[in-house]
Amino acid sequence: MKEFINQTDDSNWSVGVIDTSSGYSAINIEVDGESLDLQDWRILIGPSSDEVNLERGSGEERLVLAKVGDIWWVHHNGHTSRVAVVERGAVSTFDSTGGLTSPMPGKILNVMALIGEQVDKGQTLLILEAMKMENRICSPVDGIVAAIHYEAGDQVNQGAILIEIEEAE
Amino acid sequence: MDLPSWIADAPFKFGKVLVANRGEIACRIIRGCQEMGLATVAIYNDADANAMHVDLADESVHLEGDDLASTYLSANSIINACRTSRADALHPGYGFLSERADFAELVEASGIIWIGPPAKAIDSMGDKVKARRLMIDAGVPLVPGAELSPQDSLPGTIDELRRAANEVGFPILLKASAGGGGKGMRAVESSGELEAAFLSAKREALSAFGDDTIYLERRIVSPRHIEIQILCDTHGNAIHLLERECSIQRRHQKVVEEAPSVAISKDMREQMGQAAINAAKAVHYVGAGTIEFLLSGDEFFFLEMNTRLQVEHPVTELVTGVDLVQEQLRIAAGHPLAISQDEVSPRGWAIEARIYSEDAANGFLPSIGPIAVFRPPEGPGIRLDTGVRQGDEARIDFDPMLAKLIVHAPDRQRAIERMSRALEDFIILGVTTNIEFLRSVITHEKFASGDTTTDFIDSIWEDGWQSAGDPAVAVIAAASAEKVGLHLGVSSDDIEDSPDPYNPFFTLGRRYP
Numbered sequence: 163m164k165e166f167i168n169q170t171d172d173s174n175w176s177v178g179v180i181d182t183s184s185g186y187s188a189i190n191i192e193v194d195g196e197s198l199d200l201q202d203w204r205i206l207i208g209p210s211s212d213e214v215n216l217e218r219g220s221g222e223e224r225l226v227l228a229k230v231g232d233i234w235w236v237h238h239n240g241h242t243s244r245v246a247v248v249e250r251g252a253v254s255t256f257d258s259t260g261g262l263t264s265p266m267p268g269k270i271l272n273v274m275a276l277i278g279e280q281v282d283k284g285q286t287l288l289i290l291e292a293m294k295m296e297n298r299i300c301s302p303v304d305g306i307v308a309a310i311h312y313e314a315g316d317q318v319n320q321g322a323i324l325i326e327i328e329e330a331e
Numbered sequence: 332m333d334l335p336s337w338i339a340d341a342p343f344k345f346g347k348v349l350v351a352n353r354g355e356i357a358c359r360i361i362r363g364c365q366e367m368g369l370a371t372v373a374i375y376n377d378a379d380a381n382a383m384h385v386d387l388a389d390e391s392v393h394l395e396g397d398d399l400a401s402t403y404l405s406a407n408s409i410i411n412a413c414r415t416s417r418a419d420a421l422h423p424g425y426g427f428l429s430e431r432a433d434f435a436e437l438v439e440a441s442g443i444i445w446i447g448p449p450a451k452a453i454d455s456m457g458d459k460v461k462a463r464r465l466m467i468d469a470g471v472p473l474v475p476g477a478e479l480s481p482q483d484s485l486p487g488t489i490d491e492l493r494r495a496a497n498e499v500g501f502p503i504l505l506k507a508s509a510g511g512g513g514k515g516m517r518a519v520e521s522s523g524e525l526e527a528a529f530l531s532a533k534r535e536a537l538s539a540f541g542d543d544t545i546y547l548e549r550r551i552v553s554p555r556h557i558e559i560q561i562l563c564d565t566h567g568n569a570i571h572l573l574e575r576e577c578s579i580q581r582r583h584q585k586v587v588e589e590a591p592s593v594a595i596s597k598d599m600r601e602q603m604g605q606a607a608i609n610a611a612k613a614v615h616y617v618g619a620g621t622i623e624f625l626l627s628g629d630e631f632f633f634l635e636m637n638t639r640l641q642v643e644h645p646v647t648e649l650v651t652g653v654d655l656v657q658e659q660l661r662i663a664a665g666h667p668l669a670i671s672q673d674e675v676s677p678r679g680w681a682i683e684a685r686i687y688s689e690d691a692a693n694g695f696l697p698s699i700g701p702i703a704v705f706r707p708p709e710g711p712g713i714r715l716d717t718g719v720r721q722g723d724e725a726r727i728d729f730d731p732m733l734a735k736l737i738v739h740a741p742d743r744q745r746a747i748e749r750m751s752r753a754l755e756d757f758i759i760l761g762v763t764t765n766i767e768f769l770r771s772v773i774t775h776e777k778f779a780s781g782d783t784t785t786d787f788i789d790s791i792w793e794d795g796w797q798s799a800g801d802p803a804v805a806v807i808a809a810a811s812a813e814k815v816g817l818h819l820g821v822s823s824d825d826i827e828d829s830p831d832p833y834n835p836f837f838t839l840g841r842r843y844p
Contacts, residue, residue: 166810168802170692177810186811193803200803205811212704214808214817225808228703228760229818234809235703240755241767241800245809265696267727271534284794289531292727296535297696320699 169233169244185217262299264322268292270312275325279307287325290318305329335368342565342665345420345444346370349413350388352424353403354718355734356640357384360422363656365389372416374409376402378728383720392416399728403427406434410441420444420663422656426730429639430457430511446663448638452614456636459508460546466633469613471606474625474632475499476548492529492547496522499547505529507536508544511637513583515539518550551632553784554625555594556580559607560647560655563616564662570672571604572651575643578783579772581695586765586788587772588643589682590650593743593781594626603631610636618662619644619655625785642685642735645714649681649739680746683737684754684769688725691768691796697731700724703761708753712739712746725762733764743781747773768796 166175178190185204191197206215208224216223216238226237234245271289275281286298287307309326312318333339334346347370350357361371361384373388376396385391392412394402402408404427413421421438423429429447432454438445447453456462460478467473477495482488496503496519505528507515515536517528529545537543560572576592577585595603607622610633621641623634644655653670661669689695705721717734719725725733738753740746754770772778775791812818 164810164813166806168806170798170800170805171802173802173806175806175810177806179810179814181814186814188807188810191807198803200807203807205808207815207817211817214812216804216808223804225804226704226706226758226760227808227812227817229812230701230703230761234805234812234818235760236805236808237704237758237760238800238804238808240770241798241805242758242760242764243798243800243802243805244763245805247809247813265690265693266699291538292697296531298694300694 165248167246167248169246262287262302262323262325262327264290264299264318264320264324265297266290266292267320268297268318270314270316270318270324271296272314273310273312273325275301275307275310277307277310280330281305281307281327288312290324299324301327303327303329337367337661337666338369338664343444343663345664347372347416347418348420348422348446348660349374349392349409349416349418349443350384350422350424351403351409352422352427352429353379353382353384354729355716355732356424356426356642356718358387358718359716360424360640360656361387363654364422364660367657367660369420369660372412372418374403374412378726381723383718383723390416406431406437410437410443413438413441413443418443420446422446422659423639425639425642426512430637432457444663446618446659448616448618448620452616453638455614456638457509459506459510459635460544462635463546463633465613466610469609471610471613471633472631474548474551474634476546478546479544489526489529492525493522495547496525499549502550502552504548504550505532505545506548507532507540507542508546509540509542510536511635513580515543515545516583551625551627553786554578554627555592555783556585556623556634556785557592557595557603557626557631558621558623558641559603560641560644561607561611561616561620561622562653562655562658562662562668563611563618563620564668565617565665566667568668569608569611569616570668570670570675571607572647572653572655572675573677574600574603575646576783577643578785579778579787580785581788585643585685586687587682587684587769587778588646589680589743589746590646591677591680593783599629599631606631606633619659642732643683645716645735645737646681646683649714649737650677650679651675652678679739679741680743681737681739682746682750682773683735684750684773685732685765686734686736686757686759686769687765688731688733688762689765690763691765692798694795695765697727698725698763699727700762702733702759704758706756706758707734708736708756710753712749713737713753714739733759744779747779767798767800771796771799 176192185206204217228235232247236243268290271291273288275287281301285301288299290297305327308328348364349372350360364371371388373385373391375385394408396402428434432450435450477499503519505517515532517532519528533543556577563569575590577588579587610622621637624631689697702723707715714737719733738749740749
């Protein structure tokens with residue numbers, strides 16, 4: 163069974179899809195454990211390999227998709243979303259408990275937090291230099307700094323876990 | 332080689348232009364040269380072997396090296412590239428070596444025509460501190476500021492910094508003397524933040540420009556950024572090509588630009604235009620250049636002069652009908668300006684949106700990845716200046732700007748509507764871009780009412796910006812696409828060949844003629 167993570171809001175989806183005579187229908191939809199009824203939606207496959215149509219109610223909307231690695235990129239009405247495909251039971255890198263990963267390769271210029279420190283959402287934790295700019299990496303949540311994996315001067319790869327935050331209850 | 336007729340009897344003749352740049356600006360310049368009958372040469376490093384600018388140019392020269400310093404920033408390699416390709420003129424574009432006076436000198440000393448301003452003018456304006464002094468003498472209004480006199484110890488430097496800060500008064504903007512593009516610039520609200528901001532600005536300035544001289548300016552709160560495009564020829568003629576407003580910025584980098592500006596009356600335009608011409612004449616400027624001002628109420632202050640073609644030059648081209656790259660070529664050939672000041676008037680409204688590979692929902696962090704889908708908008712009044720195509724990659728090595736989308740319409744309202752539609756239609760998949768964010772800017776009521784100041788983005792999206800996409804739609808589409816194997820190249824055309832007549836795709840395929 164495959165699960166889907168919408169990376170825009172980090173919502174976790176389980177979707178069963180069946181093909182019907184009028185296109186693909188999604189059934190048994192759960193979002194973060196809650197069931198959702200979207201069974202009157204149909205996905206119709208278009209003539210090119212990167213377009214589908216969504217039929218819901220009386221309207222039909224064109225979507226453009228591309229899969230890169232395990233991520234589906236979906237363009238719909240001017241919005242672009244990333245949906246990650248995760249095999250159930252596999253270790254998910256997306257629902258980690260506050261592990262902040264490096265958004266790109268770069269060099270750590272400054273670490274501005276201490277282990278055990280209480281941090282607020284939006285607080286700058288470290289500064290990463292990439293593309294000749296200093297980028298502030300901020301805490302996504304209120305919480306406690308549980309681990310810091312790098313120090314100033316270190317080179318980091320994209321996706322490296324830089325710092326872990328234990329979210330406040 | 333026969334020269335095109337426009338240059339055959341010019342004072343300075345050239346027939347082949349080497350474009351010392353990459354990306355969208357290299358493509359734009361190559362096209363301008365080609366239209367005027369000039370041969371073009373591109374340069375490229377390993378990563379750019381298949382880049383668009385290399386494809387567009389008539390020929391190209393590979394630069395050996397692993398980093399920018401030994402390729403796009405290597406004056407000697409580029410001069411050698413001119414020699415091997417027999418290019419007799421060089422256009423630097425923007426960024427890279429475009430505002431390096433020593434490079435301009437080297438190009439001319441090598442017998443190659445430099446399509447840019449004289450080295451002396453670049454030097455005077457490139458050092459922001461020196462430029463401030465010149466502008467005072469030319470009677471151009473300036474933002475209050477202070478220089479730091481050199482000290483021999485760090486504590487001494489910090490004392491000097493505090494002295495200068497008290498003289499200027501908070502809030503303060505720290506700026507790199509060699510600066511541009513927001514690099515080495517820091518806003519400081521109070522004395523507590525001063526030292527850390529200063530050290531950070533110094534570090535960034537040193538790594539970006541190789542010069543860590545910092546000076547202080549009073550930060551004008553909520554100004555508009557207005558700039559005047561100028562053109563000067565070698566015969567002493569100087570004109571201005573109206574204003575551009577570039578107030579919509581994030582992290583001191585422009586995001587949306589327009590021409591003309593709602594804030595500029597005819598009278599104000601004349602005053603600013605004259606100040607800009609005075610500024611250019613003070614440094615004996617030749618070529619295309621831009622004088623940047625801050626506008627606060629009805630007072631304007633000189634910010635800096637950019638001695639090059641600017642990223643946002645297309646909005647001026649659309650409203651004035653003047654091709655700035657082609658004017659640069661004519662001026663470099665020694666021709667007088669083709670138009671006089673009286674012939675310059677605004678025609679309609681133009682807006683430019685810069686398409687960056689960056690995550691607007693995550694502090695505008697640059698993003699990288701393959702450009703799996705690149706489908707730009709089309710239609711009347713739409714111009715796309717791009718340096719990438721589908722199948723290219725957004726890489727970490729370079730600036731995150733992928734392309735510029737520019738629209739032209741009879742008035743501002745219609746330009747906004749056109750830009751909003753164009754952004755909605757613009758599809759880039761595989762790398763995160765700011766396209767949806769740009770649409771949030773363009774369609775915001777404060778933008779519509781012309782209430783645009785440099786703190787526009789920070790004040791509207793104080794807690795950050797979020798995509799308004801419907802998460803369910805994206806997930807259901809992805810789940811269906813995954814199930815059918817859309818990424819494996821399945822389409823209704825393939826399915827039509829299916830032996831199973833009841834396959835749902837058989838009928839679906841016909842729904843899309």
